Amino acid sequence: MDSALRPVVVVCVAVGVSLVAGWVVxxxxxxxxxxxxxxxxxxxxxxxxxxxxxxxCTAILRGGYRSAHLADDHAEAIGQTLVLVLIAASGWLVVRVAAAVIDSSYARYVAVTHDVPKIRRLRTQLTLIQRVFTAIVTVIVVASMLFTFPAMRTVGASVLASAGIIGIVAGVAAQSTLANLFAGLQIAFGDMVRIGDTVVVESQWGVVEEITLTFLSVRTWDERRITMPVSYFTSNPFENWSRGDPRMTGTVLLHLDHSAPVALMRKRLLEILESCAEWDRRAWGLVVIDSTPTTIQVRALATAKDADDIFNLRCIVREQLIDWLRCEHPYALPRLSTAPAPGQEQDPGREASPAPDSGDLGPGPGAR
Known part of the structure; x- marks a missing residue:
């Protein structure tokens, strides 16, 4: 009876002590x-x-399972299992503690700092540091679990002896993976691109949503996700609209008739901008930047605090200017001329065209 109760007591003590310790902590x-x-x-x-x-709980069971005579026939297997669980749980605990420290550091920095670019940079760096640390702990935990087996300890010396050759082979076989790994660290500490940055890659505009050790995810304006290797950003040019100062200047180009009222358009542009919350009131303007035999090119300029606002502001200015011209000055819209210019017949300096020679035209329809 005593031998039957002893395993139950050991298990209950282990579970009870772990629950009490967790509650106290x-x-x-x-x-x-x-x-x-x-x-x-x-x-x-x-x-x-x-x-x-x-x-x-695992540590208590590992220390007392032999005295409890818990499944004596399988004592070795139970001890090995408890060791593996203890190693895995210890790694889990270390990763959780590291994550808590990293999240706490980020939260305290955000609470005292209002510089958005610096916050994004720190968030990117801490995210990659956490993932690198998790990967290192995972490798150590797996290696420790493997070396608990006697067979692995036996071959340990030969494995370490051939570590140089294995490292060379692994480096050649995993060139792209290692390149992405170092590219991810370069992005994190080189401040090239950060989580939340607005970028343009391969003619696609979007926001950096996630950065890992191997890939980077960009969320486009139409909610698609573009996944790219991080090595792309260290070997190819790309546009980062959020690096440094996020404020931007946007332009709207209009092709109009030569008779367009530029002065009135300039006044109307200011009225439109003053009614828009997206305009940050730093700068604005409207000028004629080019002309062709049939049209002129007018550029409206305005500023906004970030890429999202400048896109919306450009759309508003373009829409309201065209609507105003259509309603108030329709003659200013481009058109295809199919009639002579006004005053062409009355131009005194224009030479009259010679009348055609009737002899050259042959006999008329009434000729006999």
């Missing part, structure tokens, strides 16, 4: 968080409760 973090609400670290550390309980 959670209560302590909650109290500290209440005393220091300006620091989100203590609140974020509460997410580590489950992996901490798994680590405590």
């Amino acid at each position: 959670d209560r302590s973090l909650r109290k500290v968080d209440g005393r220091h609400p300006e620091t989100p670290l203590w609140h974020l550390l509460r997410r580590c409760g489950i992996p901490l309980q798994v680590v405590i």
Whole structure:
């Protein structure tokens, strides 16, 4: 009877101690968080409760399963399984703690800084640092789990001896992967592109939505996602509309008739801009920048605080200027002339065309 109760006692003690320890830690973090609400670290550390309980419970079972005579026939397999679970849970706990520290640092920086480009840069760097750290911890955990097997320890020396050759072969086989990995680190710390930046790649306009160690995702204006390797941004030119100052200048080009009232259009443009919330009132203008034998090219200029507002502002200006010309000055719209210019017959300097010689035309219809 005693031998039957001992495994149950060990399991209950392990589960009970882990639950109590998790509750105590959670209560302590909650109290500290209440005393220091300006620091989100203590609140974020509460997410580590489950992996901490798994680590405590597994460690107690690993230390007491032999004395409990828990499945003596399979004691070695149970011990090996508990070791693997303990290693995996420890890695899980380390990743959760690192994520809490990184998220806390980002939250505190955002709370005291209102510089959007710097916030985006820090967010990109911390995201890639977290993913690199997670990848490193995962590799260490997997390697530690493999080396718990005696067979792996036996071949460990030969594996380390041939590590140089394996590294060369792996480097040649994974050139693109390594290139993307280093390109991702270069993007993170070189401040080339950040999460939230407005970019133009391959004639596609969009916002950087996600940056990983191997690829970058751009969300276009029509809600498509363009996934590209991060090495593209280190080896090809692209437009970044959010780098530095996000303010932009936009233009609207109109092809009009030579009789277009440019002065009145300039006045109308100012009225349109003053009624638009997108205009930041930094600059505006309307000038004739080119002319052809049939039309003139008019450029309307305005400024806005970012790429989204400048796009909307250009659409509003284009639409309202054309509608105003159509209603108030329809003669200013381009047209195809099919009649002589006014006053062409009365031009005294124009030489009269010689009358054709009737002899050259042959006999008329009444000739006999």
